[in-house]
Each structure stands twice: as structure tokens, then as C-alpha cells.
Amino acid sequence: MAFKNGRKVLYLQVLKALYGMLQAALLWYKKFRSDLESIGCEFNPCDPCVANKIIDDRQHTIRFHVDDIMAIHVSSLVNDKFAVWLNSMYGHCGEVKQTRSNFHHCLAMHFDFSHTGHVRIHMKDYIESMLNDFPVQFTSEDSVPTPAPADLHATRTSPKLPPKEAEIFHTFVAKALFLCKRARPHIQLAVATLCTRVKDPNQDDWRKLLRLMVFLFRNQGR
Amino acid sequence: MLPGIDCEEDVEPVTAGHDPAYVPMPQRSYDNELSNEHNFAPVDFWADANVFLLACLPRRRTTADAGDASVPASTRRPPSPPPIATRSGRSVHPVTRLAPAHNQVLTIPTLKQVWIAPALADVEYSHNMVPLPVHHSIDCSTELAPVFAQLIFDMNCGVCRQQFIFQKGRKKFGKRGDQAAFNEFDQLNHRNCFTPINLSKLTPLDKKKTQVAVMLLTKKKDGTVKGCCVYEGSRTQPCITKEETASPNASTEGIFITATIDAHEERNVMTADTPNAFIQSSLNHLKDGNKNAVMKVTGMLVNLLVKVAPDVY
Numbered sequence: 001m002a003f004k005n006g007r008k009v010l011y012l013q014v015l016k017a018l019y020g021m022l023q024a025a026l027l028w029y030k031k032f033r034s035d036l037e038s039i040g041c042e043f044n045p046c047d048p049c050v051a052n053k054i055i056d057d058r059q060h061t062i063r064f065h066v067d068d069i070m071a072i073h074v075s076s077l078v079n080d081k082f083a084v085w086l087n088s089m090y091g092h093c094g095e096v097k098q099t100r101s102n103f104h105h106c107l108a109m110h111f112d113f114s115h116t117g118h119v120r121i122h123m124k125d126y127i128e129s130m131l132n133d134f135p136v137q138f139t140s141e142d143s144v145p146t147p148a149p150a151d152l153h154a155t156r157t158s159p160k161l162p163p164k165e166a167e168i169f170h171t172f173v174a175k176a177l178f179l180c181k182r183a184r185p186h187i188q189l190a191v192a193t194l195c196t197r198v199k200d201p202n203q204d205d206w207r208k209l210l211r212l213m214v215f216l217f218r219n220q221g222r
Numbered sequence: 223m224l225p226g227i228d229c230e231e232d233v234e235p236v237t238a239g240h241d242p243a244y245v246p247m248p249q250r251s252y253d254n255e256l257s258n259e260h261n262f263a264p265v266d267f268w269a270d271a272n273v274f275l276l277a278c279l280p281r282r283r284t285t286a287d288a289g290d291a292s293v294p295a296s297t298r299r300p301p302s303p304p305p306i307a308t309r310s311g312r313s314v315h316p317v318t319r320l321a322p323a324h325n326q327v328l329t330i331p332t333l334k335q336v337w338i339a340p341a342l343a344d345v346e347y348s349h350n351m352v353p354l355p356v357h358h359s360i361d362c363s364t365e366l367a368p369v370f371a372q373l374i375f376d377m378n379c380g381v382c383r384q385q386f387i388f389q390k391g392r393k394k395f396g397k398r399g400d401q402a403a404f405n406e407f408d409q410l411n412h413r414n415c416f417t418p419i420n421l422s423k424l425t426p427l428d429k430k431k432t433q434v435a436v437m438l439l440t441k442k443k444d445g446t447v448k449g450c451c452v453y454e455g456s457r458t459q460p461c462i463t464k465e466e467t468a469s470p471n472a473s474t475e476g477i478f479i480t481a482t483i484d485a486h487e488e489r490n491v492m493t494a495d496t497p498n499a500f501i502q503s504s505l506n507h508l509k510d511g512n513k514n515a516v517m518k519v520t521g522m523l524v525n526l527l528v529k530v531a532p533d534v535y
Contacts (some may be wrong), residue, residue: 002421008524010535011424011432012416014515017500020436020452021515022462025469027503049472050480061480065472067499072480072489079492086494093413094497104493107474111481111491119485121478182474 025066035089036062070106109183123183127220130175134213135168144211147204158202169209170198176212187212384440388523391439391447398447403437403523406449407530413501418535419516432516433457437523453517 002009017024033043033051041051041062051062060073060082071082079100086096099105102114112120131138149156161169173194180191190212197205392399410416424432433454440448484491496502505515519527528535 004520007520010519010524010527011419011421012435012517012519013419014416014453014517015505016413016415017503017505018410018415018453018517019450019500020455021500022455022458022467023505024455024500024503026467027505028499029469031503032499047473047476048470050476061484063472063477063480066469067496069494069496070477071492071494072484074487074489076490079490083492083494086496090496090499090502093502096494096496098492098494100490100492102491104491106493107472107477113485113491116488117486119481121481 028066032064039085065107068106070104076100107182108178121183123179124220126179127184127216130172130179131213131217131220134172136210136213138214138217140218142214142217144207144214147207147211156204158204161201161203161206165206166198166201169201169206172209172213173198176209176216179216184216187215190215385438385450386440388437388439388449389521391437392522395439395441395447399439399449400526402439402447402449403451404449404526404530406437406451407523407527410451410501411527411530411534415501416517424516428516431458431461432518435517435519435523453515 002011014021017027033048036051037043039053041053044050044052049064051064053060053062055073055078056075058074060071060078062072062082063070069086071079073079073082083096083098086098090096102112104111104113108123108126110120110122110124112122114120160166173191176187176191177195180186180188190208194205194209194212197208386394386399388399388403391402395402436452436454438450438452440450442448483489524535
């Protein structure tokens with residue numbers, strides 16, 4: 001222990017990756033990958049987060065995103081054994097929580113396997129919270145007219161948004177960007193346009209965002 | 223036009239530079255925002271049997287004061303709710319109460335239970351809310367009611383969680399903050415995440431690379447305070463290349479495709495979440511230059527750490 005400017009200072013050598021370390025995510029990936037390879041998994045050369053292993057002549061696929069893991073096999077027994085292995089390897093800091101039903105939550109998306117032969121991927125709760133957080137609340141009869149002018153290439157001028165409102169605009173465009181990269185790729189065009197306006201948004205851009213939000217509101221159940 | 227929206231076409235497409243008659247929409251004036259006038263309009267409020275909150279919001283400005291074209295009254299407004307029927311029989315000018323009174327049993331409402339009537343037509347903005355530009359087709363008075371409801375719900379249910387650094391958190395949480403930080407250090411010590419190092423063994427370069435340990439305190443939904451010790455890695459960015467930090471992630475498209483195959487082949491799906499994943503990986507895999515990550519703990523945190531393991535520290 002040392003004293004610096006009258007304050008106690010204790011220097012510690014870090015032995016394990018702590019939250020906040022830039023290398024922490026890569027270290028975890030390397031560790032998890034080497035552990036999976038040690039049990040015979042082969043990694044997909046095109047996707048470094050997908051590992052495969054042939055068990056009982058059927059493929060066991062393991063996909064992971066940092067610490068979220070999704071494992072698939074025809075037989076549930078294989079997944080049971082894999083869950084036991086996960087707990088034995090990483091369960092000493094707390095139990096590895098596993099979900100074994102037709103409904104899964106992974107990467108902020110919901111996977112619904114309840115209908116045989118079909119999977120339904122949605123982000124209803126994310127959209128709902130996004131709509132709830134939005135300062136304007138919509139009703140089913142609301143509509144926002146198209147902000148597109150008659151000439152699409154015309155330059156429109158409109159008063160700028162005040163700084164705080166511009167911040168709200170930026171926040172919700174970022175949320176929409178996350179959404180469009182996940183379960184709602186069909187809003188990518190609108191989001192791509194809005195993303196170019198986050199630095200200096202005006203009232204026209206706000207209308208565009210409103211139109212997008214109304215669209216999400218009307219289709220939030222899908 | 224976005225798919226799925228059957229809205230009216232823009233009646234007057236505005237094209238600056240093409241239409242000489244174009245006049246941009248005037249900016250709302252917020253000059254009257256600081257007026258001291260508070261008109262406490264009678265507020266209708268309805269909730270179910272567990273009425274917990276009655277609101278009476280100060281009126282900051284009216285549509286007429288705002289200097290903008292008045293917003294037409296909404297024709298889509300839902301029908302008026304039934305009048306207030308509290309247990310005590312009071313119906314007007316209720317008292318705003320966000321915290322339970324002494325020995326009062328407070329039922330935390332769900333969102334469905336909190337409902338502020340659209341009769342709040344003349345209440346536009348609360349004192350804490352940023353006025354929003356009104357250049358859309360939605361009546362701002364009706365849109366605010368659910369905002370208040372959500373805000374009140376968040377305040378009561380602890381959705382608005384905030385992290386505090388240790389000094390501020392201690393002031394806020396008192397001894398619970400100390401205990402949370404102690405527990406966090408205890409866990410990290412138990413998992414051998416760090417070991418004390420003699421200052422004389424550090425080179426000047428190592429000293430420069432030393433980063434401060436930040437203890438963050440958060441109040442969880444159940445009321446408990448949680449501590450989280452974080453290494454301030456942002457300042458090490460100049461020392462570390464991106465190749466050493468970037469880690470691969472699963473591609474969204476890959477997940478969609480494989481999930482579709484899983485559904486088609488009716489496979490068994492399991493998802494799992496690894497707790498404290500990062501702490502389980504050792505720094506030994508790093509290059510030599512980065513192996514010696516040194517962290518310094520200062521102030522009150524030193525006392526807590528010494529208290530955790532007096533023989534070690």
C-alpha cells in the first residue's frame with residue numbers, strides 16, 4: 001500500500017479479465033473456442049461463432065454470441081449432456097442458466113418454435129418499450145403523412161430541432177438501427193435515411209421518424 | 223412510402239427552391255416557459271380499485287401562448303372515463319403522492335392500472351419534461367397522458383436504474399453501498415482476480431499504464447444494492463491494437479438461417495447464459511506486453527479491500 005497526495009493507494013496485478021478491459025471479450029472467445037475444440041467441435045470457417053460436432057450421425061450445432069449460447073440437436077439428450085458440460089466448465093461462478101422450451105430469447109430476439117416446422121422471430125418487447133419511451137404516444141387511428149416531396153431530389157429546408165429534441169431523435173434512430181439489424185430488416189431503408197440526419201436533424205426529419213414510429217406501432221404485433 | 227401505412231398523401235408537398243410561396247413552419251416559442259403562473263386545472267383521474275396516485279400538474283403554457291398555430295382538437299379522442307371514485311370519496315384537486323405515506327400500504331400499479339384521462343387537454347408539459355415540437359398530426363395533449371403514466375410507473379417500479387460511482391453511491395445508499403462494494407471485492411478476491419503488487423517492482427511505464435478501479439453501485443429492482451468493480455479500460459486504447467481487442471460475433475443472418483433449418487428439421491433447441499463469463503478467462507493468453515495489467519484502488523475502497531482479506535492486502 002502506498003500513499004499518494006495523502007490518499008491510500010493499493011496496486012493490484014490483474015490476473016483475470018475484468019469488466020471494462022478491452023481484451024476481455026476476445027479472451028473469453030479464445031477460452032470458449034479452445035474448450036469447444038477440446039471436446040471435438042469443429043468451427044465453421046465462414047462464421048467463427050458456429051461450431052459443429054457429429055453426434056449419433058446427426059449434427060450438433062453450437063452458436064454463441066459472447067456468453068449467450070444456442071445449441072441444437074435432433075436429440076434432447078445431447079443437449080442435456082452439453083448443459084451438464086457447460087455447468088461443469090463455467091458453473092463455478094454461478095449456475096449456467098438454460099432454457100429448454102419452444103420459446104427462446106437470444107440476442108434480444110425471441111425465437112418461437114411452437115409451430116411445428118416454423119420459427120417465428122420477433123422483438124415485440126423491444127418495440128413496445130421503444131414505443132413507450134418515445135415522447136409521442138400513438139393511437140391506432142394516428143397517421144403521419146408522407147414526408148416525401150413531389151420531387152424526391154429537391155432540397156427541403158426546415159427549422160432545425162432544438163438540441164434536446166435532436167438528442168431524442170438521435171436516441172430513437174439508434175434504437176431503430178438496432179431493430180433493423182435484428183428482427184425488422186424491412187425498415188432498413190427508412191433507418192438508413194434517418195441515420196444520415198442525426199447530426200443536424202430538422203423538423204422534416206422528425207416527421208420521418210414519426211412516420212417510422214407509427215409504422216412500428218401499427219405492426220408491433222407482427 | 224413505408225409499407226403498411228395507409229396514410230394520406232401530403233396535401234401540399236413542400237419543396238424549397240421550387241415553390242416560391244413556401245414558408246417554413248415557425249419554430250415554437252418557449253419564451254413563456256418560465257412564467258410563474260401555475261393554473262392548477264382540475265384533473266380527472268381514473269384507476270381501478272387500487273388507486274395509488276392522483277395527479278394535479280401545473281400548467282406551464284397553453285397552446286395559445288405558444289405562438290404556434292393552435293393544434294386542432296383531436297376528433298379521435300377516446301370517450302371520457304368515468305369520474306373519479308376514490309375510497310375517501312374525494313374527487314377533485316387530489317394531492318400528488320409519489321411516495322407512500324407513513325404506514326400506508328402502497329400497491330404498485332401495473333401499466334394498465336395507471337391511466338390518466340384525456341381530459342388533461344390543457345396540460346401540455348410537466349415541469350420536468352422537455353417541450354417537443356408540435357409538427358405532426360397528433361394532439362399533444364392526448365399523447366402526454368401515457369407518458370406521465372409510464373414515468374410514474376418507472377419511478378415506482380425502479381425501471382429507471384442508475385449507476386453511481388462509489389463516492390456518490392455511498393452518500394445515496396449509506397451502509398448498504400459499503401456492504402455492496404465489500405461483497406463485490408469479496409467475490410473477486412475469492413475468484414483470484416487480482417493480487418497485490420509491490421510498487422517498487424513497477425517500472426515507470428507500468429505505472430503510466432496503471433488504471434483506476436471504479437466501483438459502480440446500482441440499486442436493483444428488488445431494492446438491493448449491487449456493486450460492480452470495473453477496470454477503466456478506455457484509457458488503454460492507445461496501448462492496445464484493435465486486433466488484440468476485437469472478438470468475433472455470431473452473424474444475424476447465420477442465426478436466422480440455422481434457426482430456420484432447426485425448425486424445418488424439428489430439432490431440439492437449448493439456449494444457455496454463462497454467468498460472469500469474462501472473469502473466467504485468464505490474462506495469461508495475452509501478449510507479454512499486456513500481461514502486466516495493473517490496477518490501483520484508492521481511498522475508501524482500500525479499506526474495504528483490506529477488510530476483505532487483511533492477511534493478503
